Each structure stands twice: as C-alpha cells, then as structure tokens.
Amino acid sequence: MTTLLAVEALDARHGLLQAVRQVSFEVAEAETLALVGANGAGKTTLLRTIAGAHRPAGGRVLFDGNDITRLPAHRRVRLGIALVPEGRRLFPNLTVEENLRVASGAGGRPGPWTVDAVLEAFPLLAPLRRKRAASLSGGEQQATAIGRALMTNPRLLLLDEVSLGLAPVVVEGVYRSLSSLLEGGATVLLVEQDLARALKTADRVACMLEGRIVLEGTPGELTREQVTEAYFGLRRTEATA
C-alpha cells in the first residue's frame, strides 16, 4: 500500500501551550485511521494542522510525497485534503445547496461528488436543499458538513468528532452513511471520542495523550485495557508500532 499522508515530527502550539508534540505517523491509501484520546490531547489541533488551518511550529506534513507544510488551506483542498471541522462550522446564512456548491466551485477537484450524489448519499438532506443551514438540526448539519467536504472530491477526508453533540440514533445514521464511503476505498483520518465506535470503524487506531501518540495498532492487536490506559494515561505505555 502506498502512503498518502505522512506526518513527521510535527509540533503545534497555541501560544505557550504546546498542543502537538513530535507527532509522526502515516496513513496509507484507502486506509481508515482513528485518532482517539481525551479532551485536550491535541487531536483537533493535529487535524487542523494537517488541513492547513493551523500553522505548525515544527516538523513536516507530506501529502502524496510532496511537502505541503507551508501551503495555505485552500491550496491543500485543491490537492485533495478536506476537513469536516469540529462543531460543523457551516455557513449559517447559506442554504444547504449553497453550502455544497460553494465548496465544489471554489477549487475542488473534478470527481464523482456532485450535489445530486451528496443528496443521494444523505437522503435526509434532499428535502432541505433550499433551507438555511442555521435552521437545520444537529444531525442534518453534520450530514451537510460531511457533504460539503465531499464536494471537493478529496483523496483524504479528515473527520473531526462527527458525533459530538448528536443524539446516539443520529450518530448511528451518520456512521451508516459514512460506512458505504469507507468501504468504497476512501482514505480517512477520523477523530472520535467514542472508543468502541473507533475500534469498530477504523483499520488502525492511534491514541493521543498530552500531544503525543502513545499507542498505535490495529483494533485486532490492541486490547480494550491497553487503549483505556493510554487514553487516560493511567500508566505510560510505550508506543507500539
């Protein structure tokens, strides 16, 4: 399998606070990697740094072999990186359809994802296409946010806490829509608080603690206890590669 994304010794700060410390990992083409970890472990900052929304303090980000560390976010979208940000961050006064169209027209790559394809993948959005994004429910907003990212026809999809603030039944629906996407060979890096769901969805899991990756492996080779320990930092586990 070829490597699509490689992160090398990445450092990211918020002022004096170092959120991401010397993080290195790779994501192969068609692989799903789940990042788990407690609040404040640096997962969101890591994702935003890969997407170009946050400037790293050190290290490199390689996409498809090219160094993209200094590229602005909109150029990375053009290369095929799309982030579904935490909290969805839709454009509230644009309609669902406008939210989708603005992303595809702005510099997305040509590909299979169109407004119709997104509405087919998320049927709940079809009757809402002319509604303002602000008037949607949380689940509908999340579906729109994922659809908006897909409209750029990404090669790598970054999903930040898609289940945050949603009712369990809604989360189930969002993941059902995602599963067909994942089975279709998409490359996904997802941040998920729900450990069970992360272990079920991903090919590989990486656990972050205080800005570092402390545990990494396939769901098959990791025990729940190992992950829980790494998650809360009960006992410092050495990273297993």
Added chain:
Amino acid sequence: MTWVSAIVHGILLGGVYALLASGLALMFGVMRIINLAHGSLALVGAYMAFLLTEHLHITTYLALAPVLPGALVAGYFLQRTMLERSLRAGQLVPLLTTFGLLIVIANLLQYFFSPDVHSLDEGRIGTAAWNVSSSLSIPWFDVLTFGVAVFVLGGLELVLRHTQLGRELRATAEDADTAELVGINARAVYARAAAIAVATAALAGVFYGMRSSFDPNAGADQLLYAFEAVVIGGIGSLWGTLWGGVVLGVAQLVGAQINPEYFALSGHVVFLVVLVARTGVQARGLTLTLRRAT
C-alpha cells in the same frame, strides 16, 4: 416647491446616496471594514473622468469606460497592499488606515487639481425634464441616477445570490477560516470585493460630479450621507441601503421645504432617531431577557 415635489425629489436624491453607499455596505458586509476613504475614492473617479473629458474631448458617459476598469484594478491593489495588512492588525486599524487615505487623497487632489470647484458635463439629458404639473418637474438626469443605483444594487444582489463569486463572498463574510477549508482563497475574495466596491464608488463619484460641482474636500461630506444611508437601511442589507438613501433624501428635502437651512440637519435628525430607536429596541430586548432570567 410643493410638498409632493419635495418628496419626489427626495426619493430621487436618495438614489445618489444609495449609489455611493452600495460599495460602503459591500465592504463592511464582507470584510467588516468601514472604509472612511470611500467618498474620497468616489471623488478620484470624478476627477479621472474630468481629466479624460478635458483632454480627449469625450463625453462623461464614455469616460466611464476606462474609469470603471481602472477603479476595479485600484480597489484590488488597495486591498492587497494596504487594507489586508491593516486587517491583520485588528478591526480598528483599517479605520485609521482609511482615515489616513482620506486625508492623503484630499491633499493630492488639491495639489494636482487646485482647490477650485470642478464639474462634469451631463450631456443633453441634463436640461431635459418631465413637467408633470406646474409645480412638479422631474429632471431626467435624476431619474437616470436613480435607475443606475437600482441597477447597481440589484446587480450586486443577483451576483451575491446566484453566482459562485457571490457564494464565495457570503461564505467568506460569515466565516473566513472555514471558507479556506472548503477551498476558498479568502484573500483573493476580499480583494475582489474591494475591487467591486471601489468601482461602484467611482461610478457614484462620476454621477455626483455631473449632478453638482465638487472640490477636493467633497469626499468627506458625501461619505457622511452614504454612511447614514447604510445605517438607516440596516447594516449589511443591499436593498436596505436603497431604502436608507431614500429615507435620508426625503428627510433632507422635506426639511429644506420647511426652512432651507434644515436640509442637512433634518437628515441627521432622522438618522439619529433611527439609531436611537434601533438601540432602544435592543436595550428593551436585553431588559426583557434579564427580567426573565431573574
């Protein structure tokens, strides 16, 4: 002038204010920049048209053909070179930058064109009027100006609603960081918005110059009226800007009908009343929420 005549002319005068205010509203709506140099940029447009008509002996309308594209380019580079840097330093800095620009432009115009008044020729339409009755006569030029204002505001509204550039402008206005994440080059979008805003300013300046004479310091006065039109109409709404201009124009001419000295004063009074009423409603809303909370 009768009362009817004052109201009709007030509505038409509103078109002049709305035309100048449209670019002001656009820049504030997209970038949150209050461009204090907007009126001065309009004046530059008028002076450029004056140069072209004087030296090339073309009509003022034909002079718009080079002036408007020039203004687009000027607006683009103004954003890229000055305003973008100012924005990075916080929301108040562009206010200072554009205030400085206002003074620089006034002085440059004075240096190159002298403090004397100039005017632009409005062609044959300037003297034509529609005599409705013995007391009401509607000059065609005023109708033309109003039509141009409606056309510009309507055109902007259409662009914002139905084109990719419009969607990008609105998305960037709402959340510039997220706009970047969906592939929008926010800096380029800002520069395009500034280009359009400065072009509408130049258009407004040329029409203002045909309507009345102007001198290097006329920019500030015109800016004040345009600003009042934006606030009366409700900030961020383009059609609201047209209504704001009309309300202001009617207020000024009805005031002048009572006493010619009240022209500017009555406009300011209406502006203040709207401002106080708005903040009053907000304050009452706040007290209600507070009362409910306790």
